[in-house]
Amino acid sequence: MISKTTTVNDAKQHLIDHGIRPSVQRLAIMKYLMEHRTHPTVDKIYNDLRPSMPTLSRTTVYNTLEVLVEHDAVLELSIDSHTSHYDGATAPHAHFRCRRCGAIIDVDMKDLALATPESSEFTVEHVEISYTGLCARCINDNNQDNNQDNNL
Amino acid sequence: MISKTTTVNDAKQHLIDHGIRPSVQRLAIMKYLMEHRTHPTVDKIYNDLRPSMPTLSRTTVYNTLEVLVEHDAVLELSIDSHTSHYDGATAPHAHFRCRRCGAIIDVDMKDLALATPESSEFTVEHVEISYTGLCARCINDNNQDNNQDNNL
């Protein structure tokens, strides 16, 4: 099982590269974010890690993510006004969020102009491009619902 | 005072145009958002309107903004992960938010390509482009702070 070890090492190196001391908890959370490209919330991370780390505290997840974000080791997405989502992929890309099921999908922006504005009013440090609407599954579900309503 | 009446009428028309019944409270909130281009939060709107509408309820502000957003009469910004901000300007534009003072500044996007992505995975209904960093005032304050630290 080289892959598992590799992820741990990658996560560890990633933390060190960003000047973050790799504690057991930080490593677990960083590894989780590198393996799961689902843009999880604090609670999703907490609940998913708990089985293998029973003593993990929700506060630690909050603390750790704050450290990771401060050091640009992960991205904090504000696409969902209800709660923060986190992204282990730090290369520039945009996101789509389904307003029905909440799923967040990566959107490549190869051609999509990434022109950061120049202004004397501010200095830009981060860019977040967010799309919202309905995902294919939810569009489909909607149609089925409508069909059911019409007794088809 | 044509201007005042004009704003009320504009707000009223705007509501009607978007299929929203213009109650006293909805009109006041819509008018507020058309006059104040500061991207206020629920609480800002609530506190600013209270003097002239003492019976206004915070819940009504929440309810009304939900209706306004649903009908695309105003924009809900998720640029601030702590709380929602609202924008009476619905023409496409981007936003900058200062991470220090929280100020939100409109960013024109005349050249900034607004290419909405095409995908079989989703249908895009809304686009939000957000920049964060430091505003000119906060950069300045920081310098002054540093100078004070250095006894200049």
Place this chain on the structure above:
DNA sequence: AGTTGTTTTTGAAATCATTACAAAATTACA
């Protein structure tokens, strides 16, 4: 005006995400 049904507003209580805090555990290093 009076009656009735519908929509909207209101305030209080409940919920949910996040933050504050102080004690306990772990780690760094002399």
Place this chain on the structure above:
DNA sequence: TGTAATTTTGTAATGATTTCAAAAACAACT
């Protein structure tokens, strides 16, 4: 080891938002 600094933990507090049922406002009809 011993001691200081860092990190984690659980609980309590906070703050924004939602829920909910009653009151008020409104619309349609008589």
